[in-house]
Amino acid sequence: MAELRDINLNLLVILEAVYDAGSISGAGRSLGMTQPAVSNALVRLRRLVGEELFVREGRGVVPTIAADRLIGPVREALALIRSQMSNAEPLELATYRRQFRILLYDAFEPLVLPPLLRELSRAAPGVSIECVRPLPDIIDGLNSGRIDIACFAGTVSAPEIQCVPLRRLDSAVIARRGHPRLQAGMDRDVFNSLGHVVLLPDLLPDVAVDSDLAAGGLTRQIRYTVKRAWSVAAIVESTELLGVLPRWFATAVSGNFQISIHDLPARLPDRWTYMHWHARNTVDPGHAWLREQVLSLACDEPG
Amino acid sequence: MNLKRLDLNLLVAFEAIYSTGSISAAARRLGTSQPNVSNALARLRRLIGDPLFVTSRHGVEPTVRARQMIAPIREALDIVRTQFLRADSIGLATYERNFRIVVADPFEPVLMPPILREITEHAPGVSVESVPASPRFAEELRAGTIDLACYSFPLNAPELVAVPIFAGNNVVISRRNHPLVGKVLDQRTLGLLRHVALVPELRSMFPMDNDLAAYGIRRRIVCAVNKFWSIPSVVEQSDLVCVVPDQFARVCARNFAVDLHEAPVRMSLTYGYVLWHVRSRKDPGHQWLRETIVRHFREQGFKSMAFSTPHLPQRPLPPLA
Numbered sequence: 001m002a003e004l005r006d007i008n009l010n011l012l013v014i015l016e017a018v019y020d021a022g023s024i025s026g027a028g029r030s031l032g033m034t035q036p037a038v039s040n041a042l043v044r045l046r047r048l049v050g051e052e053l054f055v056r057e058g059r060g061v062v063p064t065i066a067a068d069r070l071i072g073p074v075r076e077a078l079a080l081i082r083s084q085m086s087n088a089e090p091l092e093l094a095t096y097r098r099q100f101r102i103l104l105y106d107a108f109e110p111l112v113l114p115p116l117l118r119e120l121s122r123a124a125p126g127v128s129i130e131c132v133r134p135l136p137d138i139i140d141g142l143n144s145g146r147i148d149i150a151c152f153a154g155t156v157s158a159p160e161i162q163c164v165p166l167r168r169l170d171s172a173v174i175a176r177r178g179h180p181r182l183q184a185g186m187d188r189d190v191f192n193s194l195g196h197v198v199l200l201p202d203l204l205p206d207v208a209v210d211s212d213l214a215a216g217g218l219t220r221q222i223r224y225t226v227k228r229a230w231s232v233a234a235i236v237e238s239t240e241l242l243g244v245l246p247r248w249f250a251t252a253v254s255g256n257f258q259i260s261i262h263d264l265p266a267r268l269p270d271r272w273t274y275m276h277w278h279a280r281n282t283v284d285p286g287h288a289w290l291r292e293q294v295l296s297l298a299c300d301e302p303g
Numbered sequence: 304m305n306l307k308r309l310d311l312n313l314l315v316a317f318e319a320i321y322s323t324g325s326i327s328a329a330a331r332r333l334g335t336s337q338p339n340v341s342n343a344l345a346r347l348r349r350l351i352g353d354p355l356f357v358t359s360r361h362g363v364e365p366t367v368r369a370r371q372m373i374a375p376i377r378e379a380l381d382i383v384r385t386q387f388l389r390a391d392s393i394g395l396a397t398y399e400r401n402f403r404i405v406v407a408d409p410f411e412p413v414l415m416p417p418i419l420r421e422i423t424e425h426a427p428g429v430s431v432e433s434v435p436a437s438p439r440f441a442e443e444l445r446a447g448t449i450d451l452a453c454y455s456f457p458l459n460a461p462e463l464v465a466v467p468i469f470a471g472n473n474v475v476i477s478r479r480n481h482p483l484v485g486k487v488l489d490q491r492t493l494g495l496l497r498h499v500a501l502v503p504e505l506r507s508m509f510p511m512d513n514d515l516a517a518y519g520i521r522r523r524i525v526c527a528v529n530k531f532w533s534i535p536s537v538v539e540q541s542d543l544v545c546v547v548p549d550q551f552a553r554v555c556a557r558n559f560a561v562d563l564h565e566a567p568v569r570m571s572l573t574y575g576y577v578l579w580h581v582r583s584r585k586d587p588g589h590q591w592l593r594e595t596i597v598r599h600f601r602e603q604g605f606k607s608m609a610f611s612t613p614h615l616p617q618r619p620l621p622p623l624a
Contacts (some may be wrong), residue, residue, distance in 0.1 A: 004314035007354070022503065026503075058507065059507055060503075065619065093495075096437075106532070106533065108532065109494065109533050109536065109537075110536045113526065113528075113533070113536065113537050114536060114537055114539070114541050115540075116524055116541070116547070117499075117537060117541045117543055118541050118542075121497060121524060121525075121541065121542055121543075127525075128524065128525040128526065128527070129525065129526045129527070130502060130526075130527040131502070131527065131528045131533060132502065132529060133502065133504075134528040134529075136360065171421050195419075195423050197419075214622070222430050223417065223419055223422055223423060223430055223431070224419055224430065224431050224432075224434045225431070225432040225433060226429070227433065227435050228408075228435075228530060228532055229433070230435065230530075230533075231408075231411055231532065234411065234412040234532075234554075234558070235411070235412070235415055235416060235419065237558075238416035239416045239419050239420060240420070241419060241423075256535075256536070256558045256559055257558055269606035282583075
C-alpha cells in the first residue's frame, strides 16, 4: 500500500460496522446502506489489506484474525475523528443513530433498563441497547470495542480502562412473605438453619460473598445455585428458602415478587460496584451521554 | 499397569473432577472434603505420570491424557453402577450430591419450587446448580459437565434422551393498558411498536424472526437482552413490547403488570424437553432427579406433545434461553 490518499477512509467505517453487527445486512441497516453496497466495500477492503477480513458463519459473518488485529487501531482512529467532528457540532439526540453494547450485572437491570429505554423512546429514538452476555474476558471486550461499558462489582485494572464507582453492594436477606420461621425476624440461627438459593453471577470476579458471610459467622445451606438475581426472587417467593441479594435489587422487585427484605444478621465488609469503559471513548459525546444516563440511574441517591 | 497397584476409588474422584471442572465441586458431588479430592488426584497423578488437570480461569481443565481416559473410565464405572446399584438402593435421606442442570428461564419458576421443596423435605444432602443455557449445552451434556437440561431440542443427537414436556405458542406481552395496543393486536401495529428481544445469537436459534419475516414484519428491536428474565420489568415499565413463548408470558403475568396478546400472525410452536445423556440412564441418583422433574412437569399441567401429536417436528427445534 502506497500512500494514505490511496485508501478510501470510508471503508474503515464499514469495517467497524460489519465487525460490530456481525452481519452484512446488520451493518447495512446501521449505516443506511444496501447489502450489496456493503459487500462491495468489503471486497475493496480485502484488496486493500490483502487478506480475508470476514468469513461466513451461520446467518452472519465472523472476523478473521486479520480483522481482529485491525479493529483496535481502526476504532482508535475513528474515535479520534469522531471526537473532533462532534466538537464541531453538539450531539443531536433526536437524529443520533447508534447501538450501544453494555455488560450489566443483572441486579442493575430494574434500576437502569426501564428508565433508560423510556428516555430513548422520548429523546433518542435512533439509539438501541444490547445487553451482551457475560464475556470471559471483560478487558478484551472493552479493548476491542465489543462492549461500550461494563457495570459490575469489583474492578478490573488495565492501563486503558477507566472506571467510576456506582453503588455499594449492600446485601440483604429475602424470604417469602409470611414465612413461618421469620415471625420473630431474622437472626443467625434462622439464617444458618434454613436452606438458601445462592446467587453466583458471572460478573462478580472480586466478590467472595461466601467468605464474607463466613467471616461474619454465617454459613449457607445451599439448596440451589443460580446465575441470575431474578431467579433468586422468583424461587424464594414460592419456597421456604432464603436468598442474599443486593438490597437495591430486592427493593426494586418487591412490588413484583411476594418477598420480605431483612437485614443480614452480620456486618459484611464494604464492596462496591463500578462502571468501566475504554479511555478512547471518554471524549466521544455519544458515549459520554450514555455514561451519564447509566451513572444517574445506577448511582445511589445523592446525600 | 497392574490393577493391583491402582486404588479404583481414585477413578470415581477422577470422573467427578472431570464432570464438574472443579475440585471443590467434585468434593460437593462426592460428599467429601476438598483436601480428600486433591489428595486422590495427587495419587492418581503419580500413578499415571500425567497432571490430568491443569488450573484454568474457572477451575480445572482436563489434559489430553485425561480426555483420552474419560470415555473408557465412564463406561467402566457405568458397568459397576449397573451391576451393583439400583434406583431403590439410594437412601434419599442421606444421599449427598450436587446436580448441575440447565433450566430454561420460562420453566424455572414453575418447576424449581416443587423440586426444591422435595429436596428440602426428603433429600437434604442434595443441591442443584443452575447453569445458564448456552448454544453449546448439548456438548456439555455429552461431556458430562451438566447432568440434565430442561430445554428445547437443538439437534439430532442419538446419545441424548429427550422427553417432551411442553409445546406452546408465542404471544406478545405489553405493559398493562398500553396506549398503542388495542383489544386485538394487528400486524401493522406489531411492526410499528418498539420491541425488546433476546440478543441475536440466542434469537437466531428461534424461528421467530423468520416467522415474522414471512409476513413482512421486521421488529424494531431497541433493546436486546441476554436472558428471558430481563424482559418482564422492561415491558412492565416502558412502551416496549416482546414476543415470548406463552409459558413465559404466563410467568410474567403472575408477577408483573403486563397484558398478553395473541400474535397477529401464525408462528411456530416452541417445544420443551427434558434432556440427558444415555450414560446416566442407570445412575440411580440421576434417575431420581429426572423422574421427579418429569413428574412435576406433568403435575403442573404442561401440555405434553408426546400425547397430543403423533409426530416429532421435522427441523431442529429452537432452544429456550
